[in-house]
Amino acid sequence: MKITFAESAKADIIAFLVDEDGDLPKAAAGLDESAGGLLSEAMQGSRFNGKKDQQAFIVLPKGSEARRVVLIGAGKTDKRDARVLEGVGANLFKSHATSGFKSLAIHAASADDAARMALGAKLASYRFDNYFTKLKDDQKPSLESVTFIVEDVPGAETAFVPLNAGGEGTKLARDLVNMPPNDLYPASFAEKCRELGQYGV
Numbered sequence: 001m002k003i004t005f006a007e008s009a010k011a012d013i014i015a016f017l018v019d020e021d022g023d024l025p026k027a028a029a030g031l032d033e034s035a036g037g038l039l040s041e042a043m044q045g046s047r048f049n050g051k052k053d054q055q056a057f058i059v060l061p062k063g064s065e066a067r068r069v070v071l072i073g074a075g076k077t078d079k080r081d082a083r084v085l086e087g088v089g090a091n092l093f094k095s096h097a098t099s100g101f102k103s104l105a106i107h108a109a110s111a112d113d114a115a116r117m118a119l120g121a122k123l124a125s126y127r128f129d130n131y132f133t134k135l136k137d138d139q140k141p142s143l144e145s146v147t148f149i150v151e152d153v154p155g156a157e158t159a160f161v162p163l164n165a166g167g168e169g170t171k172l173a174r175d176l177v178n179m180p181p182n183d184l185y186p187a188s189f190a191e192k193c194r195e196l197g198q199y200g201v
Contacts, residue, residue, distance in 0.1 A: 001093075001125040002145040003118050003164075005156040009147040011105035014066045015092050017074040018043070018050040024071075027107045027149075031069065035060050039069060051075060052084065053091050067101060082116050089120030097125070097141045105147045111155030114148035118156075119163040121146050126171050128178040 016028045016039075024032060024039055032039035038058050042048065048056040052075030060066055074080055074088055089106070096104055106121075108114035127141070150156045176184060176192065184192075193201075 001122070001141070001143065003122060003160075004145065004147045005114055005118075005150055005153045005160070006147055007149065007151065007153055009105040009149055011066055011103040011145075011147060012101035013068045013070060013096055013099070013104045015070040015072055015104065015106045017088065017107065017109070018048075018071050019074060020050040020052070020076045022050050025107065028069075028071075031065070035064060035069075039071065042071060048073070053087065055091075055095065066105075070095070085113055085116035086120035086123070089117030090124035091120075092117075093121040093124040093143065093146065097143045098138060100142050102142055102144045103147070104143055104145070105149055108148050108150045108156070111150055111152040111159050114150040114156040115159035115163055118146070118148055118160050119167055122164065122167040123170060126174055128175065131180075 014031065016025045018025060024043055028039055035058070038060070042056045042058045046056060048054055048071060050073040052073050054073035056071040058069040058071070060069060070092065072088060072092060075084060092104065092106060106114075106117060108117060125141070125143075148156060172192075176189070
């Protein structure tokens with residue numbers, strides 16, 4: 001799964017974070033207007049109020065710049081820390097990983113927010129299905145890319161570098177835990193440890 005940062009992006013699914021008991025984000029105003037107010041209606045005509053991890057799905061009219069819009073609750077602003085943002089990124093990925101759509105764009109308020117959500121999406125994309133050879137098509141992930149839309153693209157990319165490294169380390173640890181003993185035994189484990197030498201381990 002490819003993670004990128006950009007000032008704008010086209011995607012099958014576009015996601016916006018909504019504060020608890022807050023209004024529709026300004027970043028969604030243009031899309032809401034072009035869609036005839038569907039985003040506003042989704043907030044006003046449902047029980048969606050921006051509580052953490054709550055989601056509202058909007059099917060956009062034919063000819064729109066995207067196929068779907070997702071409003072995801074980001075909870076109260078004074079409680080929104082790194083873990084909350086990682087959870088938002090993870091939940092968005094998990095919710096749409098096997099949706100049949102290939103691309104997801106998530107609007108972020110800042111470079112740090114984008115980097116943290118990217119880490120959550122990266123960790124959520126982990127799969128260990130090396131030994132599952134008969135998965136049906138609807139069981140396989142369709143989501144190929146996640147783009148984080150943010151004003152400070154260089155800042156987001158810089159902030160994501162150490163987080164991405166930690167994410168790769170986590171995925172390696174998960175692989176080692178999941179591998180069966182006929183594939184991971186003392187000699188093969190030692191060999192994998194030697195490969196980490198290129199990173200200074």
